Amino acid sequence: MMNRRTCLQFLAAAGLTAPLQGPVLAKANRLFDQPRADLPPQLPRDHGAHPGFRTEWWYFTGWFNSPGMANPLGIQVTFFRSAPELDVENPSRFNPSQLLFAHAAIAMPGKGQLVHAQTIRRAGSGLSAIRNTPGKVLDLQLPGWALSSPQGDTWQCDIQAQEVSLSLRMTQTQAPWLQGNNGYSRKGPGETQASYYITLPHLKTTGTIRVDSKTLPVDGSFWMDHEWSSTVLAPNAQGWDWVGLQGTGGESLMAFQIRPKPEPGKTLKPIWTHAALRNAQGQVHTFKTVEFQTRQTWTSPRTGVVYPVEQALRLDGQQFYLKPMMPDQELDARNSTGTLYWEGAVAVENANQQPWGRGYLEMTGYDRPMTL
Numbered sequence: 001m002m003n004r005r006t007c008l009q010f011l012a013a014a015g016l017t018a019p020l021q022g023p024v025l026a027k028a029n030r031l032f033d034q035p036r037a038d039l040p041p042q043l044p045r046d047h048g049a050h051p052g053f054r055t056e057w058w059y060f061t062g063w064f065n066s067p068g069m070a071n072p073l074g075i076q077v078t079f080f081r082s083a084p085e086l087d088v089e090n091p092s093r094f095n096p097s098q099l100l101f102a103h104a105a106i107a108m109p110g111k112g113q114l115v116h117a118q119t120i121r122r123a124g125s126g127l128s129a130i131r132n133t134p135g136k137v138l139d140l141q142l143p144g145w146a147l148s149s150p151q152g153d154t155w156q157c158d159i160q161a162q163e164v165s166l167s168l169r170m171t172q173t174q175a176p177w178l179q180g181n182n183g184y185s186r187k188g189p190g191e192t193q194a195s196y197y198i199t200l201p202h203l204k205t206t207g208t209i210r211v212d213s214k215t216l217p218v219d220g221s222f223w224m225d226h227e228w229s230s231t232v233l234a235p236n237a238q239g240w241d242w243v244g245l246q247g248t249g250g251e252s253l254m255a256f257q258i259r260p261k262p263e264p265g266k267t268l269k270p271i272w273t274h275a276a277l278r279n280a281q282g283q284v285h286t287f288k289t290v291e292f293q294t295r296q297t298w299t300s301p302r303t304g305v306v307y308p309v310e311q312a313l314r315l316d317g318q319q320f321y322l323k324p325m326m327p328d329q330e331l332d333a334r335n336s337t338g339t340l341y342w343e344g345a346v347a348v349e350n351a352n353q354q355p356w357g358r359g360y361l362e363m364t365g366y367d368r369p370m371t372l
Contacts, residue, residue, distance in 0.1 A: 032083065032230040035194045041183040043176055046198065047152035047226065048137040049081055049130045051098055056081040056228035058138070058147060060157070060170070061244060061360035062205065063325075063345055064220030073218065074107030074325050074345030075166070075209070076360065077157055079140055079147050080337065081123075081130065098123035098130070101336045102145045104164045106211055107345050109326045115211050117161035118336040119145055152176070155203070155224070165215075168207035170222050176200055177278055179254060185227070187258055188234040188272045195229035199244070201252035201278075221246060223359065234271050236260050239365015241292050243313065243322065245348050247357035250280025253320070255313060257292050261369055275315050287315040298327040305330070305367045307342040319351040322361055340367045 033052040050056055060077040080101035100123050105116035121128035121142050133139035139148045144160040155170040177199040179185045185197035203222040208215050223244040242256040255275035260268045273290035296310035309327050313320040329344030342363040350356045364370045 034192050034230050035184055035196045035228075037181050037184040041178060041196050041198055043198070044137050044152040046196070047149055049140070050196075050228045051081070051083060051130070053228045054083050054230040055232070057226070058140075059225040059227075060155075060203075060222045061343070061345075062203075062220050062222040062246075063358045064205070064209075064218040066209075066216040066218045069110070069216070071109045072220075072325070072345075073109075073209075074105075074329070074360070075168075075218075075220070075222075076103065076105040076107075076331075076343050077147075077159070077166070077168075078103045079145075081140075100128050100130070100140070100142055102142055102159075103331065103333055103336065104159050104161065104166065105329075105331055105343065106164055106166075106209060107325055107329055108211070112326050112328060114326075114329050114331070115163055116331050117159070117163040118333055119143070119161070120336040152200075163211075165210035166207065168205055168209075168218075168222075170203040170205045170224070172200055173202045173204050174200075174250070174252075174280075175282060177252060177254075177284075179276070180274065186272065186274070187229075187232045188237070190231075190234065192231045193234055193272075195227045195232055198226045199252070199254060200224040200226075201244070201246055202250065223252075233258065233370065237271055237365075237370065238262065239363070239370040241308075241311070242362045243346070243359055245320070245346075245357055245359030247348075248355065251357065252278045253357075253359075255287075255290055255292075255315065257290060259365060275313075277315075287318075289314070289316050291315075295321070298324075300328070300330045303330065303332065303340055303367065305340060307363055307366055309342065309344065309361075311361070320356060321349040321353060322346040322359075323349065324361070339364065339370065342366070 032054045057080045064073045082099045101120045103118050128142045131139040136150050146158045149155045153172040157168045159166050179197035186194045201223050205222045206219045238259045238261045240258050245253040257270040258272040260271050275287040275290045278284045291314040293312040294308035297306050298309040299306050309324045311322045325345035330342050333339050346361045348356045
């Protein structure tokens with residue numbers, strides 16, 4: 001068995017630890033596609049996978065209730081696809097031209113505990129594949145993990161892991177939301193620092209979960225983000241803060257900031273910000289001013305990382321308060337994507353501190369600069 005040092009040397013030599021930043025031309029002459037503002041996503045086709053891009057994910061986050069439970073639960077499910085910088089002409093069937101990752105987490109405020117599972121596989125190994133299944137725009141399979149959709153209006157997710165098991169069916173209740181400029185979402189000053197970005201908010205979701213050897217029926221609402229890109233972050237980026245919030249009146253609010261690497265003695269502005277609100281009728285308002293302001297921090301007892309778990313979100317003349325379902329929603333994904341991040345269910349209040357909705361707050365790069 002390889003020790004940790006030998007394993008890291010192998011990954012570095014293979015290019016699996018290379019950061020996302022840098023030229024799109026990879027060291028083995030692998031060219032990656034780039035998002036283009038003049039080529040918007042086409043649905044339902046683009047609910048599926050895009051192997052010509054370097055990075056892709058399908059992200060589900062939401063609040064759920066279960067009969068007999070006094071407190072709601074937070075559920076996160078994410079499937080990732082990554083194309084390493086390897087020689088695509090290498091004929092070996094062990095050449096990992098595509099890697100598949102997946103995360104699942106359940107926030108249980110009654111216990112103050114986040115239960116999570118993760119996996120990583122090389123596409124084409126065993127049961128791991130993004131399949132071209134007739135009648136489906138997406139059919140993603142890993143051992144014990146599966147995500148599929150016929151046309152993007154319904155989704156099925158099934159996970160059988162030691163820590164977490166679930167079976168959830170999601171149904172579209174609102175039209176897809178193409179973020180940014182008709183699905184072309186800038187993440188930095190460079191034109192290539194962008195992603196294609198599709199959101200499906202207010203997905204009606206039912207099914208079962210199993211934690212602590214108990215199977216529970218659940219129902220709730222998922223926010224789904226599908227993004228694919230090749231060069232998202234600017235070279236001086238440290239990480240990001242992102243929210244996907246679902247209002248009680250059918251509204252949907254997405255906001256993010258890309259934070260720069262810190263410089264001692266300096267207060268630096270975000271590299272890039274964006275926020276937009278879509279009402280229940282589908283009308284979108286884009287904000288000019290986006291500010292994330294820390295109200296309360298939490299220090300992880302496991303990693304020592306400090307996260308601003310309670311924040312005020314200021315958007316032009318509007319203000320929203322984000323309050324965590326519980327402080328400890330750190331996900332240690334160093335065994336799959338190699339990252340530490342805080343992905344947490346948050347309750348949302350308006351400027352008068354009245355309930356506005358619920359959603360998720362994601363924070364990356366608080367331990368070290370984020371790479372994908």
